[in-house]
Amino acid sequence: MASLCAAFGAVIVVALPGVVDPRAHAAGDDREKRSAAVLQELVPSADGPGCAAAVGRRGDVVWEAGKGKADLVTGRAITSKTVFDMASNSKQFTADAVLLLVGRHRLALNDPLSDFLDNPPAWTRNVTLGDLMRHTSGIPDYQDLLEAKGIKLTDPAGQKEAIAAILASQPEGPPGTRFSYSNSNYVLLAHVVEKVTGTPFPTFLQQEFFTPLHLRMTLAPAVDVPGKAKSYDEKDGSFTLNSSPWKQYGDGSIQTTPGEMVRWADNYRTGRIGGTALLTGVTEGAVSVGDVLRQRGIEDGRYGAGILLLPDNSLVHRGDWEQFHSTFKVSPDRNTAVTVVCNVDSPDNFRAANQLLDIWTK
Known part of the structure; x- marks a missing residue:
C-alpha cells in the first residue's frame, strides 16, 4: 500500500528445485x-x-x-x-492473477471496469482493466477517500467500504492519459478477479500461485x-x-x-x-x-x-x-x-x- 516513492554471456546451469547452485x-x-x-x-x-x-x-x-x-x-x-x-x-500477484485470466480468455485488459460491477457509475465505462493495472485510471486513492469521510487508519474498514468510496468518487483526469499511483486500482482488480472466478481472492492466489510454487x-x-x-x-x-x-x-x-x-x-x-x-x-x-x-x-x-x-x-x-x-x-x-x-x-x-x-x- 502507500505511494510508489514512500511505497519501488554466462554458462547456464540448471539447478534442481530447492538445491542451491x-x-x-x-x-x-x-x-x-x-x-x-x-x-x-x-x-x-x-x-x-x-x-x-x-x-x-x-x-x-x-x-x-x-x-x-x-x-x-x-x-x-x-x-x-x-x-x-x-x-x-503484493500488487504483482494481483496483476499476475489478472494476466492469468487474460491468458485463459476470461477477460481482456481493454475490458471496461463497468463490465464487472453490478451498478456501475457512468465513468467506469471509460476505465479499462489495463488502466487499473498500470495506474492510468485517474481514480483517487481509497485511503484518501476514506480519511476524507472521517474513517481513520485506526478505525475498522474493509474491502466493501473501500470500493463504495471509490465508486462514489470520480477520476481526477481522463483515464489512460497519465500515470498516477493509486491503491484503488488494485482493490478494484481483486474485485474483478473475484467477480470472474467466483472465488475469494485470497483463495485464488493460494490455488494458482502459492500452492503450485510451494511458497509459504x-x-x-x-x-x-x-x-x-x-x-x-x-x-x-x-x-x-x-x-x-x-x-x-x-x-x-x-x-x-x-x-x-x-x-x-x-x-x-x-x-x-x-x-x-x-x-x-x-x-x-x-x-x-x-x-x-x-x-x-x-x-x-x-x-x-x-x-x-x-x-x-x-x-x-x-x-x-x-x-x-x-x-x-x-x-x-x-x-x-x-x-x-x-x-x-x-x-x-x-x-x-x-x-x-x-x-x-x-
Whole structure:
C-alpha cells in the first residue's frame, strides 16, 4: 500500500528445485560477509526493530539474514524466518492473477471496469482493466477517500467500504492519459478477479500461485499470522506499536518472508505459472512514471503489471504499510532477486537492495 516513492554471456546451469547452485558460494564467505555488512549498515543495533533480507539465484535462496527485534515486548529477534507484511509488493500477484485470466480468455485488459460491477457509475465505462493495472485510471486513492469521510487508519474498514468510496468518487483526469499511483486500482482488480472466478481472492492466489510454487505465503490483511513481526513508529529513540485494522486487499497484505519473495521472483524467469503470455504481459504496455523516481536517480521507470521496469531491464517495487517497508528487485537477466524488508522506517532499504544485488551479480 502507500505511494510508489514512500511505497519501488554466462554458462547456464540448471539447478534442481530447492538445491542451491554450488557456484553461488564460489566467492565463499566474501559475498556472505559483504552482504552481512550491508545489513549491519542498515541496522546498526540489534536492540530495536530492524530488517531482514534475502538473495535468490534461479529460485534458490543463496543468502538470507535478519537483525533487530520482531517484537519489543517479548524480545523475539528478527531472523530469516520472520514474516512481514509485504505491503505494495503484493500488487504483482494481483496483476499476475489478472494476466492469468487474460491468458485463459476470461477477460481482456481493454475490458471496461463497468463490465464487472453490478451498478456501475457512468465513468467506469471509460476505465479499462489495463488502466487499473498500470495506474492510468485517474481514480483517487481509497485511503484518501476514506480519511476524507472521517474513517481513520485506526478505525475498522474493509474491502466493501473501500470500493463504495471509490465508486462514489470520480477520476481526477481522463483515464489512460497519465500515470498516477493509486491503491484503488488494485482493490478494484481483486474485485474483478473475484467477480470472474467466483472465488475469494485470497483463495485464488493460494490455488494458482502459492500452492503450485510451494511458497509459504498468505494473503491476510490485519492478521497476526504466526511468526510475524510487529510494526513500530520511532520518535527520538522511542518506539510505539503501529497497527491498523483496515482489511483491504489486492493492493497489499501478502504476509511472508524475504526468502519466499526471492523464490517467487524466479517465476519472472521461468514463467512456470502463466507461461510466455504472463511473462510478456508483465512488461507489455508499461507506461512511463515520469518524474516519480528521479529522486532515486532513475530517469525513466515504466510501470507494468504490478511492477516497475527500469531502463536496465531490472524489475523493482517498493511496499510501505504501517511501518513495514519492503524493496523487491529482480536483475535484468532475471537470474537473481533480492528482497529487503523492515518493521520500522529504515534509512534506505532501496539502497540496501541495490547493494545486495550488486554483490551477488558481479
